[in-house]
Amino acid sequence: MTSSDPKLRRRRADPLDAGSSSLIDISEEKKKGASYTGPQGPSPISHRAALAIVTVLACITTFYKIWHPAEVVFDEVHFGKFAGFYLKRTYFFDVHPPLAKLMLAAQGYLLGYDGHFDFGNIGDNYIENNVPYIGLRALPATLNVLCVVLIYGIMRESGYAVLTCALSAGMYVLDNSAVAQNRLIMLDSMLVFYMLSTVYSYIRFRKLRYQEFTRSWWFWLVTTGVMMAMTLSVKLVGLFVVATIGICVLVDLWELLDIRRGLPMNHFVKHFNARAIALIIVPVFVYMFWFYIHFAILDQSGPGDTFMSSAFQETLKNSAIKMKSLDIHYGDEILIHHPGTDVYLHSHTTKYPLRYDDGRISSQGQQVTGIKEADANCYWRVKATKDIPEEKRTAVKHNDVIQLEHVATGTNLLTHDVASPLMATNEEVTTVEQGKRYNETLFRVVLDDHNNGNTWSTHMKSFKLMHMDTKVAIWTRDKALPEWGMLQQDVNGNKNTQERSNFWVATEIKGLNATEINMNKKKDIKTMSFFKKFFELQGRMLRHNSGLTKPHPYQSAPITWPFLIRGISYWSKNDTREQIYMTGNVFGWWLSIGGVAVYAGVMLADTLARRRGVEPIDEPLRHRFISSAGMFLILWLAHYLPFFAMGRSLFLHHYLPAATCNYLLLGAVFQFMFIDGVDSPVSALEGTTNTKYRRFNPLLMVAHPSKYSYLAAFLILAGQAGMFVFLSPLTYGSPGMTVEQVIQHKLLNTWDLQFAK
Secondary structure: OOOOOHHHHHHHOOOOOOOOOOOOOOHHHHHOOOOOOOOOOOOOOOHHHHHHHHHHHHHHHHHOOOOOOOEOOOOHHHHHHHHHHHHHOEOOOOOOOOHHHHHHHHHHHHOOOOOOOOOOOOOOEOOOOOOOHHHHHHHHHHHHHHHHHHHHHHHHHOOOOHHHHHHHHHHHHOOHHHHHHOOOOOOHHHHHHHHHHHHHHHHHHHHOOOOOOOHHHHHHHHHHHHHHHHHHHHOHHHHHHHHHHHHHHHHHHHHHHOHHHOOOHHHHHHHHHHHHHHHHHHHHHHHHHHHHHHHHHOOEOOOOHHHOOHHHHOOOEOOHHHHHOOEOEOOOEEEEEEOOOOEEEEEEEEEOOOEOOOOOEOOOOEEEEEEOOOOHHHEEEEEEOOOOOOOOOOEOEOOOEEEEEEOOOOEEEEEEEEEOOOOOOOEEEEEEEOOOOHHHHOEEEEEOOHHHOOEOEOOOOEEEEEEOOOOOEEEEEEEEOOHHHOOOEEEEEEOOOOOHHHOEEEEEEOOOOHHHHHHOOOOOOOOOOHHHHHHHHHHHHHHHHHOOOOOOOOOOOHHHHHHOOOOEEEEEEOOOOEEEEEOOOHHHHHHHHHHHHHHHHHHHHHHHHHHOOOOOOOHHHHHHHHHHHHHHHHHHHHOOHHHHHOOOOOOHHHHHHHHHHHHHHHHHHHHHHHHHOOOOOHHHEEOOOOHHHOEEOOOOOOOOOOHHHHHHHHHHHHHHHHHHHHHHHHHHOOOOOOHHHHHHOOOOOOOOOOOOO
């Protein structure tokens, strides 16, 4: 290859292309017949052989004893059930987008499974219920093996040595958390697979930056957008990889915008438009496509109806809720149910005590509480506060102001500016005799879905009771009153009127048989546009996801995840002392965090040295360490830091994508320490004497792993393998461990192992 090549002249004339990236573009050199062995230099083993070895190992570790246990494990209770709902076309609700569950349903369909099993409880037997669970588990397990292939491919395309590629992939192969999580009927395998596919596609695109707007350039750019959308279509945390690619694209565009590059503005606009189409418009359509399939399949009424609006429910066939629904009219006596805590609004003749336990004085009014089983004291008569015709029944509408009369005692519901029994910040709810304190007995009915029908109805219209005088909402929570309240649930006036838990549902009108009445009516299946369904479901998913705050015995804080302070008990069996405890490979996770520290330390030291005019790292190596390893660091941070801002219950498995990204960074740090540092390619530097604009020829940038490199890699993989084998009884649920053996495997006192006592 000579300098007369016009494309090469364009590359070398670019003063800002100082190494450009570790993602070296070698395609032109290959086309011109250059002798190129890759940046890894000569190696006793080829990429093909190394990839084959780690792939076979991944198959062994992932598929080993995949048939055990033949029982429902952890979140298989949810995602196996959801796959069955697809196969039965029964509408369900989940906080995650549909792609991964559609994949599991498709796998079930190919296996001849009809969705008959309900995956009701952890420990339910698959064989007794004729469930092809091995085939269902085979899908996430296969994707886990492909994740190993992608990790290797990412490292190889980023220009790392065979040894480094094998190290990063091998660390993932021997990670206990990846094996435990990604071979069960759950979503994380799909999430990590599409995340890695996105990263791989973007790296392939970035390597073609000197072949802009060619077919290959467009292919990998669009593939990046599609894979981003697929990641997001598995779980909403796919936004983290979207953010990572967004940062990389912004940096890329910022460099292209630099006038010193000599790029015409109209050419920059072409680059901007290409990325906008491939990385914004295409992903939006791909993401929406899976919801279109979701709605097309789930056309039958099911357990997810109650999460959706009445207008949405009316588009479903055979809606049981719709058959139980009746419009509520003034004068009706209704049951009022709180779906969040499963209690009915209740009152009785017992009064509040003169003083509460903390010494505060009450109103000594009639108690209003919540109870699990409805009785005669749970009926409330809806009374009008405006003139209505007596000769006809008048339906209650959104924003109507009403009174609620407790039928059993003939008193009206009231709340007032008196502190509630258990929450001094909220108001006490009581009742008062007819005709007294009228203004304090007025409540506005606020329907949740009033834009899709503003008539209050049972079951299909949830509502808030907003107090007209003090502007609080009638509310309850899962907290029992003391003995004087017969341990019934506390009900009070909530000053935070925006909480979703303020909503109640009327479930029955006394004396009316809803099913019998509706059988005589023609219930047409109504239609609703895809976009209305789509945006409604997005809102419900986000709202419900943020509301998953109920404590769980195995939840953990993000700060503890990299150090494996707590794991998750997925499954156990008492008679054989078997258990699956999901935890990562302690050696690999702690070493990976060390890799983050090394990266930060090297970059800090290099920055300080350069401030004093010293260049401790050759420019090509420094550029790769900043760009390639830096991208891996951003991936790790983007998949980890956002969890600190989340208020929902969190678990160790939420860290698995970040842990995977950390293995990529560990490989980059390993190369820098044990390969690049052995034989730095100073001869690769070309061009000006100005350090800022020095560049290198990738054909000359050859790293030579030494015996110390192989020794270091061997020791790291040996440590990972040793820890993997040691923890494998907990990963695979091996039977027969004695109490002493269980205790021996409890590496940290904070681990909640079964049978450790």
